[in-house]
Amino acid sequence: MSGASEPTRARTMAAQRHAPSAVRAERTPPVAVTARAAPSSCKTCTLRSICVVNPDALACSRQMDDLVLGYRHVKKGEALYRAGDAFSNLYAVRTGSYKKVAMLPDGREQVTGLYVSGELLGADGIATDRYASDIIALEDSSVCVMPFDLLALLSREVKAVQHNVFRMLSAELVRESHSLMRLGTMTADERVATFLLDLSRRWHARSYSPSLIVLRMTREETGSLLGLTLETVSRTLSRFQKQGLIEVQGKEVRILDFTGLNAVAQPTG
Amino acid sequence: MSGASEPTRARTMAAQRHAPSAVRAERTPPVAVTARAAPSSCKTCTLRSICVVNPDALACSRQMDDLVLGYRHVKKGEALYRAGDAFSNLYAVRTGSYKKVAMLPDGREQVTGLYVSGELLGADGIATDRYASDIIALEDSSVCVMPFDLLALLSREVKAVQHNVFRMLSAELVRESHSLMRLGTMTADERVATFLLDLSRRWHARSYSPSLIVLRMTREETGSLLGLTLETVSRTLSRFQKQGLIEVQGKEVRILDFTGLNAVAQPTG
DNA sequence: CGAGTGTTTGATTTCTGTCAATGCTGGTGG
DNA sequence: CCACCAGCATTGACAGAAATCAAACACTCG
Numbered sequence: 001m002s003g004a005s006e007p008t009r010a011r012t013m014a015a016q017r018h019a020p021s022a023v024r025a026e027r028t029p030p031v032a033v034t035a036r037a038a039p040s041s042c043k044t045c046t047l048r049s050i051c052v053v054n055p056d057a058l059a060c061s062r063q064m065d066d067l068v069l070g071y072r073h074v075k076k077g078e079a080l081y082r083a084g085d086a087f088s089n090l091y092a093v094r095t096g097s098y099k100k101v102a103m104l105p106d107g108r109e110q111v112t113g114l115y116v117s118g119e120l121l122g123a124d125g126i127a128t129d130r131y132a133s134d135i136i137a138l139e140d141s142s143v144c145v146m147p148f149d150l151l152a153l154l155s156r157e158v159k160a161v162q163h164n165v166f167r168m169l170s171a172e173l174v175r176e177s178h179s180l181m182r183l184g185t186m187t188a189d190e191r192v193a194t195f196l197l198d199l200s201r202r203w204h205a206r207s208y209s210p211s212l213i214v215l216r217m218t219r220e221e222t223g224s225l226l227g228l229t230l231e232t233v234s235r236t237l238s239r240f241q242k243q244g245l246i247e248v249q250g251k252e253v254r255i256l257d258f259t260g261l262n263a264v265a266q267p268t269g
Numbered sequence: 270m271s272g273a274s275e276p277t278r279a280r281t282m283a284a285q286r287h288a289p290s291a292v293r294a295e296r297t298p299p300v301a302v303t304a305r306a307a308p309s310s311c312k313t314c315t316l317r318s319i320c321v322v323n324p325d326a327l328a329c330s331r332q333m334d335d336l337v338l339g340y341r342h343v344k345k346g347e348a349l350y351r352a353g354d355a356f357s358n359l360y361a362v363r364t365g366s367y368k369k370v371a372m373l374p375d376g377r378e379q380v381t382g383l384y385v386s387g388e389l390l391g392a393d394g395i396a397t398d399r400y401a402s403d404i405i406a407l408e409d410s411s412v413c414v415m416p417f418d419l420l421a422l423l424s425r426e427v428k429a430v431q432h433n434v435f436r437m438l439s440a441e442l443v444r445e446s447h448s449l450m451r452l453g454t455m456t457a458d459e460r461v462a463t464f465l466l467d468l469s470r471r472w473h474a475r476s477y478s479p480s481l482i483v484l485r486m487t488r489e490e491t492g493s494l495l496g497l498t499l500e501t502v503s504r505t506l507s508r509f510q511k512q513g514l515i516e517v518q519g520k521e522v523r524i525l526d527f528t529g530l531n532a533v534a535q536p537t538g
Numbered sequence: 539c540g541a542g543t544g545t546t547t548g549a550t551t552t553c554t555g556t557c558a559a560t561g562c563t564g565g566t567g568g
Numbered sequence: 569c570c571a572c573c574a575g576c577a578t579t580g581a582c583a584g585a586a587a588t589c590a591a592a593c594a595c596t597c598g
Contacts, residue, residue, distance in 0.1 A: 112449045180448055
């Protein structure tokens with residue numbers, strides 16, 4: 001057949017203007033970095049296999065250990081860094097989780113990312129020597145501090161390090177493209193479904209159960225990340241539960257039917 | 270005052286499921302890269318000041334010239350590369366413009382980026398050694414071909430090159446974050462207004478008039494990029510024209526009132 | 539100049555945002 | 569240890585912004 005036209009499928013969705021949170025996390029203490037000597041090396045780190053600083057792939061793990069200056073702990077609600085802060089370090093998430101928040105001049109803010117252990121933070125600061133967003137801890141968390149100058153130096157000396165850094169940055173780009181896709185073409189149901197499956201996959205890669213997800217974010221934050229309102233997120237989760245796809249108890253979500261959820265996420269996939 | 274609640278402002282907007290284009294640009298000829306020796310060096314390139322390969326910032330411009338293997342021309346509608354193609358090169362846009370397109374398994378596709386001269390293409394391929402999206406020329410265009418291995422090598426040898434590459438990648442991340450913000454929290458009016466202003470700024474940086482914009486994309490592609498339907502884009506442009514903000518003639522848009530357009534883009538900024 | 543793609547505009551629909559009210563939960567202090 | 573309270577979540581009713589459907593119009597290119 002000649003002009004085989006794809007079925008024109010389209011749905012309405014909605015976006016919204018997120019009101020600025022009444023309560024912002026308190027300002028970051030100027031430069032009070034609680035950097036401590038790393039008690040354990042990257043070589044023995046349990047995150048080895050998934051970390052941005054993957055020493056398994058690297059010839060000289062000795063140097064890798066030099067890279068991590070120390071740890072920094074960030075309490076729930078506090079910022080690792082703020083948009084506009086001077087850039088100097090990249091960070092690898094050690095424990096806990098973080099949200100990336102961008103702000104519009106009028107005060108509206110949007111969650112543009114969610115980061116868990118092994119993932120890279122701070123790359124948006126390289127471009128202008130100032131971080132471009134806020135990173136806020138969703139729970140008491142910690143990071144490995146990697147001075148960028150040191151990383152750059154190592155990157156010049158060790159090809160494997162260089163490749164790893166490039167790969168990290170590229171992976172981040174790919175992730176953001178996926179988010180763009182989600183916000184650009186997906187319905188609310190699809191957004192929530194893909195979000196849950198994405199989280200499941202990420203936690204599974206960290207040896208957690210793929211079916212039990214603990215959402216560290218509030219419904220409002222989740223909504224912001226997905227380009228939805230908190231009510232729509234809540235309603236969608238409730239409906240998924242009614243449909244037997246998941247089981248929701250507050251911040252805990254258990255995936256009961258992966259196949260079904262996948263079907264929602266990718267209708268005609 | 271205690272619980273000073275910010276005014277909760279929010280609006281409905283909509284997103285949609287973009288139907289797959291009935292007509293896809295024909296497949297890329299396998300590996301038929303029309304690489305020609307670069308007739309002029311980066312040193313004398315008119316894009317010098319804005320190019321990702323900024324030789325002005327580099328000590329040894331001799332090496333920079335080695336970097337660009339040659340040019341490749343891409344005809345309107347054709348692909349520079351496709352998602353899944355083996356990764357080997359990064360590209361700097363030389364002439365023309367390109368759209369980045371991502372596809373869902375069910376065939377829906379979304380424009381996730383627009384690239385003009387001096388900007389970097391291909392970074393999404395580093396992560397997995399395969400490109401993650403399609404890059405399609407919006408008009409007859411060309412790129413400078415930079416073998417990634419070579420770039421990596423130079424990057425290890427010359428600190429300035431390394432920093433430039435990192436900066437490029439980071440800048441791309443920041444741009445995508447801005448897109449996320451646009452799709453996540455903005456109304457249709459705001460999306461179109463920020464899009465126009467963004468294009469204006471980018472063209473101005475390339476010594477074109479900041480007020481005259483030639484949209485190389487169709488309304489459908491523009492809509493996809495902005496998370497809107499083509500009808501909404503068209504209506505919004507018409508309304509902006511009626512309000513005296515712009516003047517629209519097909520693909521040509523002339524900005525008449527920057528202040529007014531800015532006000533639409535950032536309501537309470 | 540005709541066919542086909544792209545654009546504009548109108549009428550209608552709908553998904554999701556908004557407003558509102560109630561219920562739950564987890565942290566804090568007596 | 570328990571009661572209280574503020575923040576968070578759920579649910580319902582309603583409204584509205586943008587999608588969808590549809591039709592006419594304008595370019596462009598062969």
